[in-house]
Amino acid sequence: MTPFRAMHSAEAFCVSLAAPDDFEGWRDAARRLIQADVPPDRIVWDSPADHSADLFAQGERRLPAPPAHAPQPRASRDFVQYAKSAILHSDSKRFSLIYRLLWRLQAKPRLMEDKADSDVRSIDELARQVRRDIHKMRAFVRFRVIEEADGERYVAWFEPDHHIVRSNAAFFVRRFTTMRWSILTPRGSMHWDGEILQEGPPATRADAPAGDPVEALWRKYYASTFNPARLKVGAMLKEMPRRYWKNMPETSLIPELIAGAQAREARMVAAGGQDLGERPATLAGMAEAIRSCRRCAIGCTGTNSVMGEGPQTPVLMIVGEQPGDTEEQQGRPFIGPAGQLLRAHLQDAGIAIEQAYVTNAVKHFKFAPRGKQRLHQNPTAKEIDVCRWWLDGERALIRPRIVLALGASAARGLLGRTVSVQKERGIPNLLEDGSELWITTHPSYLLRLQDHGRAEEEQKFANDLHRVAARVSELSR
Ligand code: URA
Numbered sequence: 001m002t003p004f005r006a007m008h009s010a011e012a013f014c015v016s017l018a019a020p021d022d023f024e025g026w027r028d029a030a031r032r033l034i035q036a037d038v039p040p041d042r043i044v045w046d047s048p049a050d051h052s053a054d055l056f057a058q059g060e061r062r063l064p065a066p067p068a069h070a071p072q073p074r075a076s077r078d079f080v081q082y083a084k085s086a087i088l089h090s091d092s093k094r095f096s097l098i099y100r101l102l103w104r105l106q107a108k109p110r111l112m113e114d115k116a117d118s119d120v121r122s123i124d125e126l127a128r129q130v131r132r133d134i135h136k137m138r139a140f141v142r143f144r145v146i147e148e149a150d151g152e153r154y155v156a157w158f159e160p161d162h163h164i165v166r167s168n169a170a171f172f173v174r175r176f177t178t179m180r181w182s183i184l185t186p187r188g189s190m191h192w193d194g195e196i197l198q199e200g201p202p203a204t205r206a207d208a209p210a211g212d213p214v215e216a217l218w219r220k221y222y223a224s225t226f227n228p229a230r231l232k233v234g235a236m237l238k239e240m241p242r243r244y245w246k247n248m249p250e251t252s253l254i255p256e257l258i259a260g261a262q263a264r265e266a267r268m269v270a271a272g273g274q275d276l277g278e279r280p281a282t283l284a285g286m287a288e289a290i291r292s293c294r295r296c297a298i299g300c301t302g303t304n305s306v307m308g309e310g311p312q313t314p315v316l317m318i319v320g321e322q323p324g325d326t327e328e329q330q331g332r333p334f335i336g337p338a339g340q341l342l343r344a345h346l347q348d349a350g351i352a353i354e355q356a357y358v359t360n361a362v363k364h365f366k367f368a369p370r371g372k373q374r375l376h377q378n379p380t381a382k383e384i385d386v387c388r389w390w391l392d393g394e395r396a397l398i399r400p401r402i403v404l405a406l407g408a409s410a411a412r413g414l415l416g417r418t419v420s421v422q423k424e425r426g427i428p429n430l431l432e433d434g435s436e437l438w439i440t441t442h443p444s445y446l447l448r449l450q451d452h453g454r455a456e457e458e459q460k461f462a463n464d465l466h467r468v469a470a471r472v473s474e475l476s477r
Contacts, residue, residue: 023084317359319361325376
């Protein structure tokens, strides 16, 4: 139980939390304090990382017991969500801010909807900074491999701004389940042995190894994916602030890559690549530009283009291959037979398709005429790569946290390389903006299968969608 110590003033209380991210401890204490009608300005909150101990008086006193039938405090769901994020912030005033909001919520239950309120704005900002730090850790942790008596261990050093290490651990467990790894940080460390996650004390950079073949791999990967035509130094620095660079092997290449970008771009153009210029800044602008896009042979057939559709700030984005005959005629993605199958499976998994932004790797229909029919043809790798410009643009505006690729063409459109769906399904990839990419088969593939083969593949498809649904609900909380 959280101990309460009295301050100099007889009616002021100090709450010592067990850890800087101790949401449960804060919640239990806050509940009792609200029930005992203790206003925010009579409480000092403290945790081992928050150094407010000198504010406390000697002597101990427990919190006054709340009246026997004191009602439970009221807390809206969005308040709880904000509180869970904001408590991870390193600002020592976070505990009192969250308590003040809880206190005020008792009289004004819809307070969180008031976006002009200064406390609401403050918690929103803290939560945003925490989310950004979580995202940075997921994107920028880099492992070095070391040999231990019982095998290899991957060790990473990371310096988070906030108390996010513990709450981020589950992500790394899921992503690197089969590896033995340690993530060392000045705020504490996490160790995974394939089965058990253990917490360790804060570490220093000297505790982490430097330099090994994992770095060489990252460097090679980064150099080959670096696209000079997309170089925007300002945007890159914003996403990847310089202070992270020192822990990321591939960033030693950045000055060199920037310096060589113009030359590489010139080579790309000479080799038949195109200067893609600026992308429209809105989805409507992009839809307009895609309509007249003639950068590849499919666009040149003059068929209707099909832009993505759905909410503009969804957690989930679904990417197919290209519009089919029905989609092309009606100008909407996934409304033909493959779309029906997809919708049914999404619904079984607990995802309404309207929750997701749905789009395709290629925006025009590629077909071969056969009498009155138009038979679907697969886009080539080059056509997918050319259309990637548009898919990247949609992702940059929509910023989904999870992307589901249906089939190998969609996966290529997202990763820029050939993908074996059977090998890469079930384990999420991390895209360069920190979103998770999940890969599964395309529903048209299922429609082409018969009998037992179809039942088996549909089951695997259903399993993949259930995994994605679980992640969507986790990240929507
Ligand atoms: N198949 C796709 O990949 N996308 C659609 O929109 C329809 C069918």
